[in-house]
Amino acid sequence: MNPMATTKVAVRALLRNKVRSFLTTLGIIVGVGAVIAMVAIGEGAKAQVEEAFKQMGTNLLVVLPGSSQSGGARGGFGSQPTITWDDLDAIRTQVPSVRSAAPQLMTGQQIVSEDQNWFTQIIGTAPEFFEIRSWKTVYGEPFGQPEVDGGAKVVVLGQTVVEKLFGKGANPVGLAVRIKNVPFTIVGVLVRKGQSPFGQDYDDTVIIPASTFAAKIQGGLSKFLSGQILVAATSSDSTARAQQQISDLLRQRHRLAPGVEDDFSIRNLAQVANARQDSAKTLTIILASIAAVSLLVGGIGIMNIMIVSVTERTREIGLRMAVGAKRRHILAQFLVEALTLSVIGGIFGVALGLLAAQRMSVRFGWPTLVRPDIIAISVGFSAAVGVVFGLYPARKASRLDPIEALRYE
Amino acid sequence: MPIIELTDVTRRYQMGDVTVHALGGVSLDVDAGDFVAIMGASGSGKSTLMNIIGCLDRPTSGRYFLAGREVSRLDPDQLAEIRNHFIGFVFQRFNLLSRASALENVELPLIYADVTARERRRRARAALDRVGLGARLDHHPSQLSGGQQQRVAIGRAIVCEPKVILADEPTGNLDSRTSLEIIALFQELGRSGITVVLVTHEQDIAEHASRVVVVKDGRIQSDERRIPVPAVVPPLEKSA
DSSP: OOHHHHHHHHHHHHHHTHHHHHHHHHHHHHHHHHHHHHHHHHHHHHHHHHHHHHHHOSSEEEEEEOOOEETTEEOOTTSSOOOBHHHHHHHHHHOTTEEEEEEEEEEEEEEEOSSOEEEEEEEEEOTHHHHHTTOOEEEEOOOOHHHHHTTOOEEEEOHHHHHHHHOTTOOOTTOEEEETTEEEEEEEEEOOOOBOTTSOBTTSEEEEEHHHIIIIIIISOOSBOOSEEEEEESSGGGHHHHHHHHHHHHHHHTTOOTTSOOSEEEEEHHHHHHHHHHHHHHHHHHHHHHHHHHHHHHHHHHHHHHHHHHHHTHHHHHHHHHTTOOHHHHHHHHHHHHHHHHHHHHHHHHHHHHHHHHHHHHHHOOOOOOOHHHHHHHHHHHHHHHHHHHHHHHHHHHTOOHHHHHHOO | OOSEEEEEEEEEEEETTEEEEEEEEEEEEEOTTOEEEEEOOTTSSHHHHHHHHTTSSOOSEEEEEETTEEOTTOOHHHHHHHHHHHEEEEOTTOOOOTTSOHHHHHHHHHHTTTOOHHHHHHHHHHHHHHTTOTTOTTOOGGGSOHHHHHHHHHHHHHTTOOSEEEEESTTTTSOHHHHHHHHHHHHHHHHTTOEEEEEESOHHHHTTSSEEEEEETTEEEEEEEOOOOOOOOOOOOOOO
């Protein structure tokens, strides 16, 4: 007996009791729909976290100068400049698992255009900064090494700053702005990055060469780098190694004896990102588990109705056996019936789940992400539910004694 | 060579602590093309005998050869195949699938014989022609009279070209006129070489058989050949 014939027999049997078949399927529809919608919410949250960290920069480490210690009072990290420009060069050239590194000097300043002004964050850095943060320009170009070497008065603006000074979507490349009364030429406008994982506006910033920052904004050059160092590791696997290597290098350069505290601190943002992603993953698992319970209940519904169906059709089963159906034919017939119910339920459940995810996304503003593999898994899982819960009734049917079955009232 | 060959067949059931001896040593040979009536009161063991002949049940001891093949020790799936190929069943209650057409009902055994859909259709059509229902292929059982339903069942029984037809009280639910029509159909099948084993408790049905076996208390009480009475259906009285 071929699968087509078996399926045909099963579908006809199901169509005999349309309302009953529909209600049974509804259990699976709701179950699969819930799984799809819940996972979409969980995955959406996870993707949001991932995206935010990706915007921050990939494989990112931040090296902060150490704490000051005066008269027993210990300052926090960064309270005292302990990292030198030579340390930066050493990190760039001597640490194998570092792809690139850039200084990040920061201060808040008023920035003034011809007719507007805005208080924003000024970052003084090197051209590597744009690569480390994977930050491209929409207009113009980021500055290069010659501008840094020459202390050029050039600036690259973030979107928010452009908006405040020149209006939304304007292209101010070539125009001038003043910071601390020093005129800067706008050479580029950065693409919008949105919010940091911690809610800061990435785009509310302007970027100038580190040398210019030290000379014009901070006032006075020094051998100390009074900011942070951004480091990109060669790969996401090597961030921990890079952290260790930088630590070793700086301890050696700063001549710290064993047992002496570090006079710097290295933050591994990949670790923070992973922790955030893990919590998002946990959310997904919890939501999916709750939804899976309803799928389970749907499966029990299938089992229930299949048992009823087998009992009702005892004589039919007896007859089929009498005219030559083997046990596996009967088993297949009822298993395919259960499978048909669950797979049809699965397909409609996916539709319902997608709709629900889309509605929730619109209604509550939750980010949702529907992964194609989750759809495939859900349909596969509902098919598995059909097989598992259909197996007992189908076995029961296939084990009937034809004589007894034919005599059944 | 006999088509059915039972040698000292017994059948015992275990009902709790009690052992029921349904058949106590039955030997019976039936020749191909014979029309045998098995008679007996209820509880005589005739149903058990019929179930064993029909390969729905296995003897506790003894041997059963069907068409030269020992079938008394086969497993349920092998028996299903034997039933499919060698035996056609006709029941008192017709046992048709109510939601399926006459044609689909007749096709049913062919599904389990792995016959293609086109061939199934062709053979089912031929079988229905043979039982005189060639014009009612698409009728459902509820649209057919009792006699017509039993004809569909007979069509289903012969569609796999069996050696033996087992009819269990096939006329029990039919009026006398329709019963005669059905018996006439069995006699016709007998003439074409199919062996018919008919279980009945009605003397006037049994007299159309060429051999009457009476079962009592799990044993054959009598076994006699006789000249069968041809089943002649009296013409309907035409209303003037």
